[in-house]
Amino acid sequence: xTTPLTPAPTPGAPLQGTDSLLLEPSGPGRAPWQRLLANxxxxxxxGCLAGFxxxxxxxxxxxxxxxxxxxxxxxxxxxxxxxxxxxxxxxxGAMTLRRRYxxxxxxxxxxxxxxxxxxxxxxxxxxxxxxxxxxxxVVYPMHISGFWQEVAVQQIGVYVLLAIGLNVVVGYAGLLDxxxxxxxxxxxxxxxxxxxxMPVHLPFHLNPFWTIPxxxxxxxxxxxxxxxxxxxxxxxxxxIVTLGFGEIISIVAQNLTSITGGPGGVLGIPHFSVxxxxxxxxWGLGNLPYYYLLLGFVVLILIFFHSLExxxxxxAWTAIREDEVAAQxxxxxxxxxxxxxxxxxxxxxxFAGVMTASQVxxxxxxxxxxxxxxxxxxxxxxxxxxxxxxxxxxxxxxQWFPQFLRLHPLFGFQQQDLYIYLGALLVVMMIFRPEGILxxxxxxxxxxxxxxxxxxxxxxxxxxAEVQ
Amino acid sequence: MCFTQNFSxxxxxxxxxGFLYALIALGYTLVYGVLQxxxxxxxEVFMSGGFAGYFxxxxxxxxxxxxxxxxxxxxxxxxxxxxxxxxxxxLLERVAYRPLRRRKAPKLAFLISAIxxxxxxxxxxxxxxxxxxxxxxxxxxGSNSGxxxxxxxxxxxxxxxxxxxxAIVLLxxxxxxxxxxxxxxxxxxxxxxxxxxxxxxVNIDRVISQAFVLGGLxxxxxxxxxxxxxxxxxxxxxxxxxxxxxxxxxxxxxxxxGAMLGGLVLGVAESxxxxxxxxxxxxxxxxxxxxxxLLFRPMGLLGxxxxxxx
Numbered sequence: 001x002t003t004p005l006t007p008a009p010t011p012g013a014p015l016q017g018t019d020s021l022l023l024e025p026s027g028p029g030r031a032p033w034q035r036l037l038a039n040x041x042x043x044x045x046x047g048c049l050a051g052f053x054x055x056x057x058x059x060x061x062x063x064x065x066x067x068x069x070x071x072x073x074x075x076x077x078x079x080x081x082x083x084x085x086x087x088x089x090x091x092x093g094a095m096t097l098r099r100r101y102x103x104x105x106x107x108x109x110x111x112x113x114x115x116x117x118x119x120x121x122x123x124x125x126x127x128x129x130x131x132x133x134x135x136x137x138v139v140y141p142m143h144i145s146g147f148w149q150e151v152a153v154q155q156i157g158v159y160v161l162l163a164i165g166l167n168v169v170v171g172y173a174g175l176l177d178x179x180x181x182x183x184x185x186x187x188x189x190x191x192x193x194x195x196x197x198m199p200v201h202l203p204f205h206l207n208p209f210w211t212i213p214x215x216x217x218x219x220x221x222x223x224x225x226x227x228x229x230x231x232x233x234x235x236x237x238x239x240i241v242t243l244g245f246g247e248i249i250s251i252v253a254q255n256l257t258s259i260t261g262g263p264g265g266v267l268g269i270p271h272f273s274v275x276x277x278x279x280x281x282x283w284g285l286g287n288l289p290y291y292y293l294l295l296g297f298v299v300l301i302l303i304f305f306h307s308l309e310x311x312x313x314x315x316a317w318t319a320i321r322e323d324e325v326a327a328q329x330x331x332x333x334x335x336x337x338x339x340x341x342x343x344x345x346x347x348x349x350x351f352a353g354v355m356t357a358s359q360v361x362x363x364x365x366x367x368x369x370x371x372x373x374x375x376x377x378x379x380x381x382x383x384x385x386x387x388x389x390x391x392x393x394x395x396x397x398x399q400w401f402p403q404f405l406r407l408h409p410l411f412g413f414q415q416q417d418l419y420i421y422l423g424a425l426l427v428v429m430m431i432f433r434p435e436g437i438l439x440x441x442x443x444x445x446x447x448x449x450x451x452x453x454x455x456x457x458x459x460x461x462x463x464x465a466e467v468q
Numbered sequence: 469m470c471f472t473q474n475f476s477x478x479x480x481x482x483x484x485x486g487f488l489y490a491l492i493a494l495g496y497t498l499v500y501g502v503l504q505x506x507x508x509x510x511x512e513v514f515m516s517g518g519f520a521g522y523f524x525x526x527x528x529x530x531x532x533x534x535x536x537x538x539x540x541x542x543x544x545x546x547x548x549x550x551x552x553x554x555x556x557x558x559l560l561e562r563v564a565y566r567p568l569r570r571r572k573a574p575k576l577a578f579l580i581s582a583i584x585x586x587x588x589x590x591x592x593x594x595x596x597x598x599x600x601x602x603x604x605x606x607x608x609x610g611s612n613s614g615x616x617x618x619x620x621x622x623x624x625x626x627x628x629x630x631x632x633x634x635a636i637v638l639l640x641x642x643x644x645x646x647x648x649x650x651x652x653x654x655x656x657x658x659x660x661x662x663x664x665x666x667x668x669x670v671n672i673d674r675v676i677s678q679a680f681v682l683g684g685l686x687x688x689x690x691x692x693x694x695x696x697x698x699x700x701x702x703x704x705x706x707x708x709x710x711x712x713x714x715x716x717x718x719x720x721x722x723x724x725x726g727a728m729l730g731g732l733v734l735g736v737a738e739s740x741x742x743x744x745x746x747x748x749x750x751x752x753x754x755x756x757x758x759x760x761x762l763l764f765r766p767m768g769l770l771g772x773x774x775x776x777x778x
Contacts (some may be wrong), residue, residue, distance in 0.1 A: 058592065068523065071598065161735035167696035176579055229763045236506045239579055240713055244755035247710070255748045370706070374587050381580060416599075419591040431567045432579045438758025452575045452703055 009284070028195060045092050052088035058420050060341025085224075129278075134299070141291055142175055148403075149287040153359065155399045157294040160351050163379040163395035164298070164305060164388060170377065171339035171386030172314065173205055173441065174321040174458035175231070176239040178194055178373055179246030183219040183346040185368035187353020192216035192266040200259045203276060208272045208358040212351060219350025225345035231338040235458065246370055251363040265364025269357045272350050283359070290359045298392075301348065308344075317341055321458060322446055371419060380420045384436025388444040476622035478739045484628035485718035486735020487635035491690035491710030493719070493727035494642060495683030496559070501659035501722045502679045505575065506713065508582035508685055509560050511705030512589035513553045517688025518646025518695035519597060520703055522604050523544040538608035545604075545696070546634055546689045553688015554681045560585055561680040566673070601701040604692075630681060634693060636684055639728050645682070654702040655679050657687045659722065707751060711738070714758040720768025729769060 036042055053076065060075020075081065098105055119125045141152050169177045192198045192210065194214050196205035207213075230241045253260045260266070272293065273282040283289045291345040308314050316337045319327035328334050357363050383394020429436070435444040443457075450457035492514055499507040505717040507513075525545050533541050564585040568577055608626060615623045646652035654675040666672050691700075694708060713736060719730025738754040745753075761768070 057596075062595040063598065065600065068597045169575075176575060176576060178583070214541055229759065230775075231767055233762055235575070236579060237717075237766070240506060240710070240717075241762060244710060244714075244758055248752050248755050251748065251752050255746065283520060319545050323680075323707055377580070377583070385576075392510060417591070420588055420595060423584045423586070423588030423591060427564050427581050427588065430564075430573070430581035430584065434573060447574060448646075451572045453572065457574035 008440075016440055018397070019090030041096060044095055048088040048092040048095070049085065052084040052091070053081075054424075058417070058424065060288040062414070062417075066071050076232055080461070083220070098099075137295060138292075141288065146287065148283075149291065151400065151403045153287045153291045153294060154394050155403060157291060157298065158356055159376065159379060159399050160392050160395040161298055161301070161352040161355070161390040162376045163383070165300060165345045165374050166351065166380050167345075167383075167386065167388065167391040168305065168308075168348070169345035169390070170380050171384075171440070172309065172317040172321075173338055174317075174385075175235060175338060175342060177242045177342070177345065178239050178370075178377070179244070179249070179371070180345070180349055180376055181368045181373040182242075182246040182249040183222060184353045184372075185249050185351035185363075185365075186219045186346075187215040188220050188363045188367075189253065189260060189266070189353070190218045190350065191214075191354040191357040192269050194269050197266050197269045198259065199257075199261055205270075208270055208273075208354065209274070212354050213351045216347040216355045220347040222342045223346030224339055227339040227342040228335075230344065235359050243370070246368075250368060250370075251367055253368070263365060264361060265367075266357075271361060272358050287331040290355075294355060299350075302388060302392070309388070313337065313340065318442065320462035363382070374424060375419075378426055378463045381426060382436060384439040384443065387436060387438055387440035390436050390438035390440065394436065445455055473623075475740070476620040476742050477594070477743055479736060480619075480622045480624055480628060482629075482736035483732060484557060484625075484631050485513030485714075485734035485739065486709065487631045488690050488694055488731070489712045489735050490640075490728045490731025491635050491693075492640070492684045492709060493731050494724060495687040496713055496716040497719075497722055497724055497727040498655065498679045498683040500530030500601030502655060502662070502676050503565070503578075504521070505582075506679075507683070508579060509564065509586035510557075510712075511684070512578050512593075513557045513560065513684045513705075514584045514592060514709055515590060515695070515700075516556040517549035517553035517684075517701065519593065519691075519698040520688065521692030522602060522695055522700045523548035524548035525605050525607065528566040533555075533607055541607040542634075542696075545607075545692045549688040549692025550685040550694075553686075553691060554684040555683025557680040558677060560684075562625070565676075565680075567674075571734070578697035583669060590702050590705065596644040597702065599702060600732050601699040601704075603699045604696050607696075621644075630696070631649065631693055633724060636690065640690060642682065642686060651678055655682075684743040688765050710752045711751075714754055714761070717758065717766075718747040718768055718771040722764060723768065723770050726768055726770035733769070 018448055030038075057072060057075045059069055060078075060080075063069065063071030063074075140148055144152070162180070166177065166180050169175050169180070191208060191211045194206045194211040195208055195451070196202065226241065226245055227238075254263050256262070271283045272290075283293065297421050316327070316332050318332065319332055320337060324334060330342075356367075365397065379398050380391055381393040381394075382398055383392070384390030401416065403419050406415055435447050446457040484750045492510065495510045496507060499505065525541060525548075528544065529541060542680070546600075560582075564581045565578065568581055615625055617624055620669065646655060654665075654670055655678065657668070657670050658672055658679075665675075667742055691705070694704065698704070712731065715730035715734040716727045717730070718734055719726025719728070721727075734754060734757060736759055738750055741753055742750060
């Protein structure tokens with residue numbers, strides 16, 4: 001019998017030299033503070049408190065260069081912080097109660113949701129609801145002030161268009177496009193070019209209506225040129241390449257002064273006008289005529305996208321999103337459908353660019369920033385990726401609310417802080433409700449399945465020419 | 469020939485920038501190694517380092533320091549920047565990544581949550597610290613951009629020397645940490661195969677957190693070094709981080725030495741053509757390189773995978 005050189009490890013004890021890499025020891029024998037840290041209720045309380053303190057800082061006074069900590073002290077060492085601590089306590093209490101009485105909550109939920117659950121799948125109810133919404137969208141803007149009419153066109157209408165376009169890329173195909181605004185810019189500058197407003201122009205000028213197909217074509221072409229090389233690769237590369245592309249377009253617009261007008265932008269893009277069979281009509285600076293034009297186009301595009309979603313193409317996108325390898329094995333040309341989604345999204349943005357350029361009749365590179373790309377992404381995520389009603393409602397609500405806050409500044413809301421809230425909203429949505437407020441049924445189930453290890457719910461994980 | 473004109477000068481500028489890109493790129497590569505995800509909020513880790521270094525120096529520097537005090541100040545600033553960056557990276561992993569990982573969320577959700585965090589952080593910094601650029605106090609030579617010496621007709625600014633020395637020290641120590649320590653062993657194990665590593669008793673959550681913090685330390689230090697020359701402002705992270713990402717891809721994402729090499733190559737490659745074209749196009753050159761690399765050599769110069777090559 002030889003004695004082993006090293007004592008046999010006792011079961012449960014960490015191996016020597018690897019203790020810092022090992023999982024935390026569990027069960028009894030832990031220090032009280034460790035048990036406290038592991039306590040779910042305590043962790044939730046800390047999370048609630050931290051969240052609301054961040055909210056207190058977000059809504060608090062701004063700091064400045066000279067007094068960089070004044071924003072923090074002004075919002076945390078101030079009586080108003082008790083509001084937020086109180087709200088955190090309320091939220092924590094609600095969460096605790098909800099967990100304790102989860103069975104009762106479920107029963108109550110089922111009762112409350114029974115009627116909508118029965119009615120919603122009914123197509124007649126749904127189309128009725130869409131019709132009522134459409135009537136509302138037609139009638140209501142006639143009775144609001146000029147400020148809100150302008151909001152309805154420039155803040156809501158155009159952004160709904162942009163959101164449903166990005167929804168095709170992010171929602172349907174599960175691709176992340178962070179340079180979406182570049183295609184919006186391409187559309188706007190195309191409109192300026194073909195109508196002869198740019199420093200470089202052709203000997204003839206086109207009516208803005210004719211620039212729509214040309215701008216769509218230009219944006220689509222840019223989408224294909226950018227998409228074909230990058231969509232072969234891992235999905236997250238697309239995000240970063242589109243980000244870079246957005247920057248390139250903005251730098252080009254700023255620096256090719258002799259062609260694009262440089263930082264000063266392009267002035268005097270003509271409004272839409274009709275001169276046909278003795279009918280002469282010019283849209284002019286007014287908001288309502290543009291609103292109705294935009295509404296008509298949005299409805300047409302919605303119908304088109306809706307049918308696209310349920311067509312062969314839409315099913316191919318779904319298949320790619322759910323399991324790219326399986327989709328390819330089933331004979332779907334993955335690259336083709338990805339490029340298609342990407343360029344359809346791009347051309348929608350291009351179209352939105354024409355609308356903006358023609359209505360505002362002035363564009364500048366500062367209109368097309370990275371911030372805007374993220375804003376549009378927030379609209380899509382908030383409403384629900386892959387859900388057309390979600391994209392429309394999400395865009396309308398999120399674009400309307402800041403304007404409302406501008407007129408009625410609750411908690412001292414400042415317009416330039418808006419982006420802080422949007423960033424936080426993205427993180428919170430991803431943690432608690434990744435499928436959005438009005439989720440598409442399929443997308444919701446996909447995300448749920450992906451979380452159980454089935455499929456991927458996006459076109460990010462694998463790729464057609466993955467590099468090993 | 470415009471290309472050969474001032475060649476050595478542009479080479480020096482390119483190398484100096486390249487050292488910073490390498491430092492930032494390591495953050496991308498470390499996180500990519502353990503998570504197979506691009507950390508979109510790394511730009512804000514960089515920015516936080518810049519602000520942390522700025523505030524500490526602002527509080528400490530009285531009148532113009534010189535000699536040994538300058539060196540002490542620089543080390544202090546780098547340490548503050550690194551701590552700031554590390555702290556933000558740690559919190560970022562806790563808030564924007566860990567809850568999603570617990571739920572096994574799809575990859576798209578991680579990217580979106582990281583973008584949200586980045587957006588939140590940099591706009592919050594703009595709100596709290598003002599939206600104009602702040603210049604870091606002068607800590608040597610009467611300014612932060614004096615000329616140290618001239619070599620082959622190229623003027624080398626003192627700041628370039630500082631960048632190079634600091635970056636080389638940090639890069640070498642990171643390389644040693646990852647190659648020799650238990651912490652580095654954990655990171656390499658998770659990068660190689662997270663599931664097997666966890667079966668061997670490696671605490672994956674902790675290793676991922678450590679990778680974030682390590683990357684944050686370097687990124688934050690780079691933020692301070694950058695701010696020393698260009699000033700700190702809430703938007704400072706965007707372009708350097710995008711270029712550092714390019715550098716990480718150029719070297720082979722997930723590969724530590726690749727990121728270092730990629731940073732230097734990108735810095736030089738975007739700087740040399742500047743003798744021929746307007747400096748405004750520098751960023752376009754860098755992003756053009758990114759697209760070309762992805763087209764022709766998406767695995768980068770040295771190939772991918774942290775586990776194998778570090």
